[in-house]
Amino acid sequence: xxxxxxxxxxxxxxxxxxxxxxxxxxxxxxxxxxxxxxxxxxxxxxxxxxxxxxxxxxxxxxxxxxxxxxxxxxxxxxxxxxxxxxxxxxxxxxxxxxxxxxxxxxxxxxxxxxxxxxxxxxxxxxxxxxxxxxxxxxxxxxxxxxxxxxxxxxxxxxxxxxxxxxxxxxxxxxxxxxxxxxxxxxxxxxxxxxxxxxxxxxxxxxxxxxxxxxxxxxxxxxxxxxxxxxxxxxxxxxxxxxxxxxxxxxxxxxxxxxxxxxxxxxxxxxxxxxxxxxxxxxxxxxxxxxxxxxxxxxxxxxxxxxxxxxxxxxxxxxxxxxxxxxxxxxxxxxxxxxxxxxxxxxxxxxxxxxxxxxxxxxxxxxxxxxxxxxxxxxxxxxxxxxxxxxxxxxxxxxxxxxxxxxxxxxxxxxxxxxxxxxxxxxxxxxxxxxxxxxxxxxxxxxxxxxxxxxxxxxxxxxxxxxxxxxxxxxxxxxxxxxxxxxxxxxxxxxxxxxxxxxxxxxxxxxxxxxxxxxxxxxxxxxxxxxxxxxxxxxxxxxxxxxxxxxxxxxxxxxxxxxxxxxxxxxxxxxxxxxxxxxxxxxxxxxxxxxxxxxxxxxxxxxxxxxxxxxxxxxxxxxxxxxxxxxxxxxxxxxxxxxxxxxxxxxxxxxxx
Numbered sequence: 001x002x003x004x005x006x007x008x009x010x011x012x013x014x015x016x017x018x019x020x021x022x023x024x025x026x027x028x029x030x031x032x033x034x035x036x037x038x039x040x041x042x043x044x045x046x047x048x049x050x051x052x053x054x055x056x057x058x059x060x061x062x063x064x065x066x067x068x069x070x071x072x073x074x075x076x077x078x079x080x081x082x083x084x085x086x087x088x089x090x091x092x093x094x095x096x097x098x099x100x101x102x103x104x105x106x107x108x109x110x111x112x113x114x115x116x117x118x119x120x121x122x123x124x125x126x127x128x129x130x131x132x133x134x135x136x137x138x139x140x141x142x143x144x145x146x147x148x149x150x151x152x153x154x155x156x157x158x159x160x161x162x163x164x165x166x167x168x169x170x171x172x173x174x175x176x177x178x179x180x181x182x183x184x185x186x187x188x189x190x191x192x193x194x195x196x197x198x199x200x201x202x203x204x205x206x207x208x209x210x211x212x213x214x215x216x217x218x219x220x221x222x223x224x225x226x227x228x229x230x231x232x233x234x235x236x237x238x239x240x241x242x243x244x245x246x247x248x249x250x251x252x253x254x255x256x257x258x259x260x261x262x263x264x265x266x267x268x269x270x271x272x273x274x275x276x277x278x279x280x281x282x283x284x285x286x287x288x289x290x291x292x293x294x295x296x297x298x299x300x301x302x303x304x305x306x307x308x309x310x311x312x313x314x315x316x317x318x319x320x321x322x323x324x325x326x327x328x329x330x331x332x333x334x335x336x337x338x339x340x341x342x343x344x345x346x347x348x349x350x351x352x353x354x355x356x357x358x359x360x361x362x363x364x365x366x367x368x369x370x371x372x373x374x375x376x377x378x379x380x381x382x383x384x385x386x387x388x389x390x391x392x393x394x395x396x397x398x399x400x401x402x403x404x405x406x407x408x409x410x411x412x413x414x415x416x417x418x419x420x421x422x423x424x425x426x427x428x429x430x431x432x433x434x435x436x437x438x439x440x441x442x443x444x445x446x447x448x449x450x451x452x453x454x455x456x457x458x459x460x461x462x463x464x465x466x467x468x469x470x471x472x473x474x475x476x477x478x479x480x481x482x483x484x485x486x487x488x489x490x491x492x493x494x495x496x497x498x499x500x501x502x503x504x505x506x507x508x509x510x511x512x513x514x515x516x517x518x519x520x521x522x523x524x525x526x527x528x529x530x531x532x533x534x535x536x537x538x539x540x541x542x543x544x545x546x547x548x549x550x551x552x553x554x555x556x557x558x559x560x561x562x563x564x565x566x567x568x569x570x571x572x573x574x575x576x577x578x579x580x581x582x583x584x585x586x587x588x589x590x591x592x593x594x595x596x597x598x599x600x601x602x603x604x605x606x607x608x609x610x611x612x613x614x615x616x617x618x619x620x621x622x623x624x625x626x627x628x629x630x631x632x633x634x635x636x637x638x639x640x641x642x643x644x645x646x647x648x649x650x651x652x653x654x655x656x
Contacts, residue, residue, distance in 0.1 A: 015045040025051075029062035038070040057083050061090045088119060104131045104138060121148075123157040128160030130163045135170045142167050158184065162191045169198025193222055197229040200236070206472065208233040209242060222249070222497075224258045231264040238549040240272040241470050259285070263292045270299025290321055295608025297329040306338025324357050332365040334374055344369045364393035371401025376410050392422035403435050411435045464528035465549040466536050475531040484535065492526070499561075506557055529558050 032040040054486040067076040098107035149155040168177040199208035234243035298307035335344030370379035395418035402411035433448040
């Protein structure tokens with residue numbers, strides 16, 4: 001529907017054109033509501049007023065639904081009050097209108113009025129009453145509504161069970177959601193979508209993928225909603241092989257034109273390290289919304305391509321697409337990982353020009369920007385000068401920077417303020433303990449860890465995921481649970497023997513415990529990324545693409561481990577790029593390996609040259625820093641070094 005003018009051309013004034021009645025009027029209002037075309041709905045309403053048809057109950061009900069879906073709940077409430085004898089459809093429309101606009105208390109109050117008036121609730125009433133769009137803080141209410149549905153005998157209704165599955169998933173009550181899904185006598189496509197989305201949103205990506213595969217086995221045809229959810233799961237898990245298969249499915253089902261599917265594809269490829277594929281998809285999109293632009297800007301930021309992210313930010317403005325808070329967060333993140341301090345400050349100031357309120361995440365990102373650049377004093381002054389009270393995000397970002405730059409004095413200031421605001425975050429306690437340990441103050445470190453133990457706080461261990469074929473394997477430090485553990489450790493011993501002969505010395509400062517040097521060496525030797533890389537090398541052929549995902553930053557010893565090993569072989573090396581990504585507060589790193597082909601000059605390029613080419617933006621020319629690295633061309637120098645080191649390590653292994 002292009003606008004109200006089109007209807008005037010068809011219907012005229014009701015005399016010379018085709019005559020219409022209240023039924024046709026209500027039908028058009030319903031369609032306008034589904035499309036959220038409030039201007040069209042307003043035009044139809046005016047026509048109804050002129051023709052005297054707007055007083056009919058089902059026309060008013062349609063208008064209640066229209067304005068509710070378009071966010072004008074006050075007008076919807078006024079129109080509802082004009083209905084002399086509302087039927088259950090009218091009640092349901094207004095209850096749902098309150099709920100979908102976050103007015104949960106008003107929805108419950110109207111529901112009670114319905115029951116007190118002698119009305120009965122049906123499945124549509126329950127679906128409309130559930131706070132699916134704003135569930136947080138309403139777990140007990142959802143349980144009460146669930147109980148009412150059971151007593152009313154409508155809990156087995158597919159719409160009700162799907163709505164309950166969705167709301168429980170969003171409240172992180174995934175066991176309840178799974179039970180509802182499994183026990184449902186009938187499962188619609190929406191039911192499958194709700195459960196897959198629920199697993200993905202709760203970080204249970206393997207379960208989401210498993211359910212999707214089960215869905216395929218049962219010949220349940222997916223729709224764009226299914227596709228976007230499973231692509232999100234692939235992005236979180238780094239399952240690029242499955243992501244590519246889903247891409248093929250998208251082409252077969254002709255879903256490419258769906259803007260949400262295309263955006264999800266861009267996000268998946270970017271987070272799985274394939275920034276070129278992401279850019280090609282973005283450039284060929286016939287239509288882009290703000291989410292599409294955000295996904296691509298974020299993708300560049302994840303890859304450390306800060307200049308490309310800022311270029312796209314400018315293009316977005318020129319294209320007439322207004323940035324939102326997520327856009328600015330992605331741009332700030334890109335600046336932070338590329339070391340673009342001045343540019344990041346300008347982006348931060350630019351938010352005021354667009355009337356966008358800065359949130360804690362924006363302030364924390366700027367603190368991280370200063371911290372990564374080593375400007376810790378500036379970061380502290382920025383926090384002190386904030387117009388709002390600094391929270392855990394800002395102080396936590398400063399504490400992390402203190403760990404990197406070994407600034408114990410500022411770390412103490414940051415931790416003191418941090419623990420006043422968030423004393424339950426085990427991650428911050430572990431970070432402070434590590435700062436003390438790296439400074440050789442094992443007594444203070446032990447005291448922090450003892451306090452954590454007394455409060456029964458636990459932290460998820462560092463782990464590394466690796467995808468071989470279509471299967472994802474997980475390793476933790478010192479892991480011996482894998483059937484191939486003997487071969488994996490034999491590979492590591494072989495490597496360490498060669499490296500010791502060449503003079504390699506482990507960075508035992510990363511073993512943050514007061515133990516003998518020999519024991520420290522043993523601790524750092526079996527870090528999860530080393531085990532995963534050894535496993536990958538054992539189970540792949542040269543030239544095979546390998547992906548590893550680390551839920552924590554690669555430590556200094558692992559960095560030097562790969563760097564030193566790269567000296568063993570200088571030519572014919574596989575090219576790898578390590579891409580830093582984020583998932584909430586968890587940092588990830590994705591690695592890809594491939595064998596470089598001969599360039600136009602007819603000679604094989606070395607790893608440094610190939611890595612520079614791989615990380616160089618598709619447009620424009622970069623300038624190199626020392627060692628052939630693409631420094632200051634939008635790449636995060638630390639992460640690029642790690643990428644080159646891992647690439648050389650793999651080359652050394654595969655040539656031995």
